[in-house]
Amino acid sequence: MILEIAIRSLQVTISALIVSTLIGIPVGAWLALVRFPARRVALALVYTGMGLPPVVVGLVVYLILSRSGPLGGLSWLFTIPAMIVAQIILSIPLIVGITMSSILAVDSTLRIQLRALGATHWQATRDLVLEARSGVVVGLAAGFGAIISEVGAVMLVGGNIAGQTRVLTTAIVLETREGNFDTALALGGILLTLAFAANLIMVIAQGRLREIK
Amino acid sequence: MTPSAYRLTGIEQVYAARTVLRIPELTIPRGDIFTVLGPNGSGKTTLLRLLALLEAPTRGTVTVSLASREVTGRTATIEDRRLVTMVFQHPILLTRTVRENVAYGLRLRGQRDARKRIDGLLDQLGLSRLAGAPSHTLSGGEAQRVALARALILDPQILLLDEPTANLDPASGVLIEQMIRETHRRDGVTVVLVTHNIFQAKRLATRAMLLLDGELVEDGEASQFFTAPRDERTARFVAGEMTF
Numbered sequence: 015m016i017l018e019i020a021i022r023s024l025q026v027t028i029s030a031l032i033v034s035t036l037i038g039i040p041v042g043a044w045l046a047l048v049r050f051p052a053r054r055v056a057l058a059l060v061y062t063g064m065g066l067p068p069v070v071v072g073l074v075v076y077l078i079l080s081r082s083g084p085l086g087g088l089s090w091l092f093t094i095p096a097m098i099v100a101q102i103i104l105s106i107p108l109i110v111g112i113t114m115s116s117i118l119a120v121d122s123t124l125r126i127q128l129r130a131l132g133a134t135h136w137q138a139t140r141d142l143v144l145e146a147r148s149g150v151v152v153g154l155a156a157g158f159g160a161i162i163s164e165v166g167a168v169m170l171v172g173g174n175i176a177g178q179t180r181v182l183t184t185a186i187v188l189e190t191r192e193g194n195f196d197t198a199l200a201l202g203g204i205l206l207t208l209a210f211a212a213n214l215i216m217v218i219a220q221g222r223l224r225e226i227k
Numbered sequence: 228m229t230p231s232a233y234r235l236t237g238i239e240q241v242y243a244a245r246t247v248l249r250i251p252e253l254t255i256p257r258g259d260i261f262t263v264l265g266p267n268g269s270g271k272t273t274l275l276r277l278l279a280l281l282e283a284p285t286r287g288t289v290t291v292s293l294a295s296r297e298v299t300g301r302t303a304t305i306e307d308r309r310l311v312t313m314v315f316q317h318p319i320l321l322t323r324t325v326r327e328n329v330a331y332g333l334r335l336r337g338q339r340d341a342r343k344r345i346d347g348l349l350d351q352l353g354l355s356r357l358a359g360a361p362s363h364t365l366s367g368g369e370a371q372r373v374a375l376a377r378a379l380i381l382d383p384q385i386l387l388l389d390e391p392t393a394n395l396d397p398a399s400g401v402l403i404e405q406m407i408r409e410t411h412r413r414d415g416v417t418v419v420l421v422t423h424n425i426f427q428a429k430r431l432a433t434r435a436m437l438l439l440d441g442e443l444v445e446d447g448e449a450s451q452f453f454t455a456p457r458d459e460r461t462a463r464f465v466a467g468e469m470t471f
Contacts, residue, residue, distance in 0.1 A: 124319040130279055130387075131332040131377060132309035141331075145322060 016197075020204050023181040026094060027162040030101035034157060038106050039150060042113025043143050047125070060114070063107025068100075072167030075100045079171065092173035097181070100167035105157035112156060116149020117142060148220045155216045162209055182208075229256040230292060232385055232417040233278060237287035240273050240441075248273045248441045250287075255434070257292065260411055260418040262428040262449075264464065265438035271421040272316070274438065275387050278419055279313040293384055309336065312383035316390040316421075318374030320362035325354060325373050328362055332381045341380070348376050353402060368399030375403060379410055385417045386410070392427065400427075407431060425465060429453055437461050 045056060077083050079091040079099075090096040120142060128138040143150065165183035172179035174188060182205040189198035233255040240248040248270040255261045255278075263271050276282045277289050283300045290299050291311065298307045312332070320328050329345045349355050352372045357365065365373065375391060388407065392400035408431065411418050422428055428435055435453070436446030437460070445458040456462045 121319045123315065123317070124321075126276075126281055127313075127315050127319055128331075129281055130313040130315070132305070132312070132335050132381065134305055134335075137335055141321065 016201065016204065018177070019180055019182055019185050019201070020208065022094075022179075023162060023183070023205070024208065026097050026101060026168070026181060027158065030098045030105060030161055031154065031158055033098070034102045034105040034109050035154060037102075038109030038153070038157070039113050039143065041106075042110040042150075042153070043117055043139060045110065046114040046117035047139065047142070057114075060107050060111045064111045066104055066107065067166070068104055068164045069166030069170065071100055071103050072170030075103065075167065075171045091171065092175060092179060094172070094179060096171040097168045097179060100171050101161040101164065104164060104167060105161050108157045108160055109153045112153030113143075113146070113150050116146040116152070119149065120145045151216050151220045155213050158212050158216075159209060162212070163205065229258065231255060232257040232259075232292055233419075234290040234292075235277075235287065236290075238277065238284045238289065239286040240270075240277065240282075241285040246441060248277075248284075248438075250274070250443045253436070253443060253446060255417070255419060257417050258411075258415050259433045260407070260420060260431050262432040262435045263419065263421045263438060264423065264425065264428055264435060266423060269438040270441035271423075271438055272389055273441075275313060275389050275419065275421050278385075279311055279387050280308050281313070291385070309381070310384040311387065312378040312381050312385070313387040314374050314378045314389065314391055316393060318370055320365070320370055320373055322362060324359050324361055325349065325365070326358045328373055329377045329380055331377055336381075345376075345380060348380055352376050352406060368395045371395055372399060372403065375406060379406070382414065383416060385419070388418065388420045390421055390423070392424070393422075404431060425467060437464055 045053070045060065075096060076091065078085050079088065079096050080086055081091075090099070124145065125138050125142050128141055129135075133141065163183065165187060168179075168181055169184050169187065172181070172184065174180050174184040182201050186198050186201045186205070189195075189201065231254045233253070235250050235253040238248065238250040239246055263274060265271050277284055280289070280291070280300045280303050288299050290297055291303070291307070293307060293310050296307070321331060326345055326349070329349065330341060333339070333341050346355070346358060349358050352375065354369065354372055354376065357369060362370065362373065371391060378386060391407070392403050395403070404427065407418060407420070410416055420428070420431060429449075432449040432452075434447065435449055437444040437458075439460060445452070445456060445461045447457070452461070453465050456465060
């Protein structure tokens with residue numbers, strides 16, 4: 015049973031992380047490289063998003079997905095997809111913000127130098143993001159850490175249904191409330207181990223990336 | 228008359244309401260080593276960026292004559308732009324090995340099997356033993372040579388160099404000057420060299436111009452420019468009397 019919960023936790027978090035990486039890195043690069051009128055407002059929004067209270071995100075997703083909400087027809091409330099959506103919203107600002115600042119940390123003339131060597135706009139942008147890769151990995155680690163350990167949003171939109179939407183964090187809450195401290199602690203240990211393992215993998219990847227420097 | 232590599236007409240470049248460059252008319256002949264002289268802040272780098280088609284002038288037209296056709300910043304395709312290469316005063320290398328840095332432009336052009344050529348060029352520039360070294364371990368002079376190598380490997384028709392030997396040790400400077408001269412002689416490349424080093428200009432230039440405060444003071448054949456300048460300011464500059 016515990017194994018099943020751990021696997022579900024990873025499934026939800028990794029799915030959310032994949033989607034927010036695919037959206038977050040391009041948006042972060044865009045914010046770093048393109049100047050537009052409302053850019054400062056956009057940056058303030060991203061920074062605010064980096065500290066979004068999960069329970070508020072959960073509430074909003076809940077309302078949107080509830081039967082009378084705008085996306086009620088999807089019948090996603092209290093399902094895995096609803097939890098993934100909430101975690102995407104929580105992790106995207108972290109990945110956008112950290113990607114943006116690591117790209118801004120790369121020398122600003124690199125892009126024009128790559129263009130002078132014959133790079134198209136797209137090639138120069140791609141290689142600039144690659145230069146910022148070790149910072150981008152930090153963004154992914156931050157996103158992963160934030161959502162695998164998050165409880166408020168997944169509890170609200172997932173409902174903590176045994177065998178369906180129960181994940182490590184919501185299971186810990188339940189077991190603690192029921193006084194099963196041993197089980198709660200064991201689940202907590204697994205959660206920490208998973209978080210540690212994931213971060214270790216990213217740190218190793220980052221070390222590899224640094225070596226090419 | 229030699230065909231031109233560049234024709235500039237009515238050029239004005241304005242940054243934040245300040246005109247940093249004004250060149251009513253300028254022709255750079257093909258196959259020359261054309262040196263752009265002037266103190267810091269005189270608009271030399273701005274001119275080079277216009278010639279590299281990396282920026283569009285606020286007013287006026289830069290026309291580039293390539294071997295096959297004539298283009299402006301507006302009509303140049305990526306293939307046209309790839310015939311012009313620029314080396315920056317402060318080159319930023321990618322966080323990869325020296326060899327990978329030199330291969331960069333080739334890879335953009337879809338050429339992957341150039342290891343022999345790259346190693347030959349690295350050898351000429353005294354960089355052989357550093358081929359596998361990560362770029363961040365290089366000294367300033369080594370990085371500048373790598374930057375020159377990554378441009379030369381592309382066999383450009385036009386090579387734009389921004390202070391390529393500024394702040395380098397004399398040995399690196401001599402090597403880079405040799406390389407410029409050799410490439411020019413062997414491939415007939417048009418070289419536009421920005422420098423504030425009058426001695427370097429005298430050693431390399433076939434033609435020269437002086438920029439002061441963004442204004443073109445004078446341009447001409449090296450022999451005339453350095454020995455019998457028409458403008459009094461050029462005379463003071465080439466005599467080394469102009470302090471900045």
